[in-house]
Amino acid sequence: MNYVGPDLGFVLPVDKPSGPTSHDVVTMLRRALVTSKVGHTGTLDPFASGLLLMCVGYSTRLSEYLVGLDKSYDAVALLGVSTTTEDAQGDVIDESRGWECLTADQVDEVLNSFQGDLEQVPPQFSAKKIKGVPMHHRARRGEFVDLPAQNIRIHQLELLGMDLPIVRFRVRCSSGTYVRSLARDIGAKLKVGAHLVELRRTSVGDFSVEEAVKVDHFSDGSRIERRSIDPLRAVGHLPSVEVSQIDVEKLACGNTIPFEDPVTSTLVAVSKAGTLIAIAEAGEGYLQPRKVFVQ
Incomplete structure (x- = not known):
């Protein structure tokens, strides 16, 4: 029995520029790495820039454990103009000059009111699928879907600067939060409307865009190697446990192993000698393998 070893792949933090879609970046990296x-x-979103965590090789099996990580953004909103897409790419549907009467304290107070657990209605233009069809396809066909509000959490929302009608802010939020819709709702609460004009994702979980590779450097193998994230480190937000070779063999066969340690999560990263062996589910006194990385 062998560990997957180097074939386990890695997670690569990528700094996406404004313009290409996230799938475009996937295609670029596939070509560069020939896989x-x-x-x-x-x-x-295409107009947004910043951090994408890209799973490469066998590590694509880890993606479901990374999509739910909290995210941070630096954003710029334009008050007084509402658009169909809630960003600068949409058609203008309403305008107001009420922003001329706003003060920094009023804007800051409204931003503070959005911190905590909230319900947010997603935008009509998004990749969210309804009955298998992305919302942006439906919206372009002129369809309007009454979308239910989603539960989100805004951990931190900070006013970075204001040169009205421009407002710059920083947000750390739960996965599934639409910053475009946050800008829309801020504008609505200020009673002037708003849309997002710039968006940059600065972090995903504990990973920062400062550690990321730019798409222009995809052909630089040494840079890719330096910036790549080991699979065990990639799931560092999960509790971890080191196991024996006997337990490795049991997990590889899909069998449970004894486990008595208290954990704060139902999922556990199982390792041996610093190599990810499995993602397991913790039960009462045992670990049940969910995904195994040995062969």
Whole structure:
């Protein structure tokens, strides 16, 4: 029995520029690395830039454990103009000059009111699928879907600067939060409307865009190697446990192993000698393998 070893692949932090879609970046990386086994862990809109975590090789099997990580963004909203897409790419549907009467304290107070657990209605233009069809396809056909509000959490929302009608802010939020819709809702609460004009994702979980590879450097093998994230480190947000060779063999056969340690998560990263062996589910006194990385 062998560990998957180098073939386990890695997670690569990528700094997506404004313009290409997230899938475009996947295609670029597939060509550069000459492998079809590449996938991202959370879409960025084409106009947005910043951090994409790309799973490469066997590590594509880890993507489901990364998509739910919290994310941070730096954003710029334009007050007084509402658009169909809630960003600068849409058609203007309403305008107001009420922003001329706003003060920094009023804007800051409204931003503070959006911190915590919230319900957010997703935008009509998004990759969210309804009955298998992305919302942006439906919206372009002129369809309007009454979307239910989604539960989100805004951990931190900070006003970075204001030169009205421009407002710059930083947000750390749960996965599934639409910053475009946050800008829309801020504008609505200020009673002037708003849309997003710039968006940059600065972090995913504990991973920062400062550690990321730019798409222009995909052909630089040494840079890719330096910036790549080991699979065990990639799931570092999960509790981890080191096991014996006997337990490795049991997990590889799909069998449970004894486990008595208290954990704060139902999922556990199982390793041996610093190599990811499995993602397992913790039960009462045992670990049940969910995904195994030995052969």
